[in-house]
Amino acid sequence: MRHTRTATLLLVCLSASTVSGKATPKEDATDVPPAQQFDDDILATFAPFESVKRVGNRLQRTKDAPKTDKPHMVFVMGPKCGACKKLKGQINAGTDVRGMFSHFSVIYDEHGEDWRMQPYDPQIYYFSPNGAPLGIKSNEKGFPFYYRTEAKVRDSMVRALKKCDEQMCKKKRVGKERRDCMRRRKDARNMSATDVKNIKEEVMALYKAHSSKTSKDVAGMLSRYVGREGELLALAKKKFKVEL
Numbered sequence: 001m002r003h004t005r006t007a008t009l010l011l012v013c014l015s016a017s018t019v020s021g022k023a024t025p026k027e028d029a030t031d032v033p034p035a036q037q038f039d040d041d042i043l044a045t046f047a048p049f050e051s052v053k054r055v056g057n058r059l060q061r062t063k064d065a066p067k068t069d070k071p072h073m074v075f076v077m078g079p080k081c082g083a084c085k086k087l088k089g090q091i092n093a094g095t096d097v098r099g100m101f102s103h104f105s106v107i108y109d110e111h112g113e114d115w116r117m118q119p120y121d122p123q124i125y126y127f128s129p130n131g132a133p134l135g136i137k138s139n140e141k142g143f144p145f146y147y148r149t150e151a152k153v154r155d156s157m158v159r160a161l162k163k164c165d166e167q168m169c170k171k172k173r174v175g176k177e178r179r180d181c182m183r184r185r186k187d188a189r190n191m192s193a194t195d196v197k198n199i200k201e202e203v204m205a206l207y208k209a210h211s212s213k214t215s216k217d218v219a220g221m222l223s224r225y226v227g228r229e230g231e232l233l234a235l236a237k238k239k240f241k242v243e244l
Contacts, residue, residue, distance in 0.1 A: 032086070032089045032090050032093045033089050034082070034085035034086045034088070034089045035085055035088040035089040035092050036085060036088075037088065038088050038091065038092060038108075039092045042091070042092070042098060042101065043108070045101045045102060045106065046101075046106045046107070046108050047065075047072075047105045047106060047107055048065075049107060049108065049109070050062060051065035051066075051105075051107075052065065052072065052107055052131075053114075054114060054115055057117075057133055058127070058131045058132060058133065059072050059074070059107075059127040059131040060131050061131070067129075068105050068129055069129050070103060070104055070105045070129060071103075071104055071105070071126055071127060071128055071129060071134065071160055071161065071164040072104065072105045072106075072107060072126065072127040072128075072129070072131070073101075073104040073105070073106045073107070073124065073125075073126055073157070073160070074106075074107045074109060074115050074124065074125040074126075074127070075106065075107065075108045075109065075122065075123075075124055076109045076112050076115045076116050076117075076121060076122060076123040076124070076125070076145075077108070077109065077110055077111070077112060077121055077122050078111070078112045078121035078122070079110070079111055081121040081122065083121065083122060083148055084121050084122045086148070087122055087147065087148065087149070087150070087153070090149060090150040091150050091153070094150045095196055095197070096150060096151075096154045096196075097150050097153050097154050097157065099196055099229070100154065100157050100158075100161075103157075103161060104157070104160075105129075117145070118143070118144075118145055118146075120143055120146055122146070122147060122148075123145040123146060123147075124145060124147050124153065124156060125145060126156070126160040128164055128167060129164070134160055134163050134164065135163075136156050136159050136160045136163065138152060138156065139152075196229055199229040199230055199232075199233050200222055200229060202233055203218065203221075203222065203229070203232055203233050203236055204218050204219075204222075206233075206236045206237070206240055206242065207221075207236065209240075210239075210240040211240075
């Protein structure tokens with residue numbers, strides 16, 4: 001009887017590691033509850049799904065889509081994907097990835113119908129502003145575009161911004177707007193969740209001490225500067241003539 005139970009458990013474990021005969025990536029255990037969807041404030045920062053389309057392995061803007069200097073980040077999810085729900089829960093609960101979304105044109109393929117290029121979820125693909133693949137891959141052996149934690153997503157975003165900026169610097173002329181964009185991206189790459197929290201607290205303290213704005217007012221301002229909190233702090237110090 002014991003041998004039968006052991007064999008059954010082994011069969012269940014082996015079955016869980018394959019889908020349609022193909023290996024699936026393993027998942028990390030996490031205390032953060034899974035989420036069916038990204039928070040509304042995160043969804044509001046994403047680009048319209050119809051603004052781009054896939055042409056081979058490239059991304060192409062549709063006719064009416066505005067131009068952007070931001071790299072493109074394509075999230076591919078599955079409606080019944082447990083790993084996708086876990087990742088969304090981590091991103092909703094965290095600050096790092098949430099704060100860096102503003103430096104990307106994010107496309108969210110919620111059902112994995114248009115952008116899924118590999119037989120697993122979730123996947124993330126990065127493209128330059130002109131739609132060329134940036135070649136950013138995860139360190140998951142056999143699953144190059146699979147990201148299972150917020151930390152791994154943030155690491156890939158940092159690498160994508162760095163590569164995109166390196167490509168910009170290879171061009172003969174880099175205009176002021178593009179240089180400013182590159183500086184903000186560098187700041188975002190170097191800021192930790194603790195840095196962001198400290199900056200928010202300093203901004204809140206400055207406005208409380210030198211203005212009539214309520215905490216709700218300042219929180220509203222901070223929400224418009226997600227990923228650029230350091231910029232808002234510099235503006236506040238200049239406004240209230242506090243030493244930079």
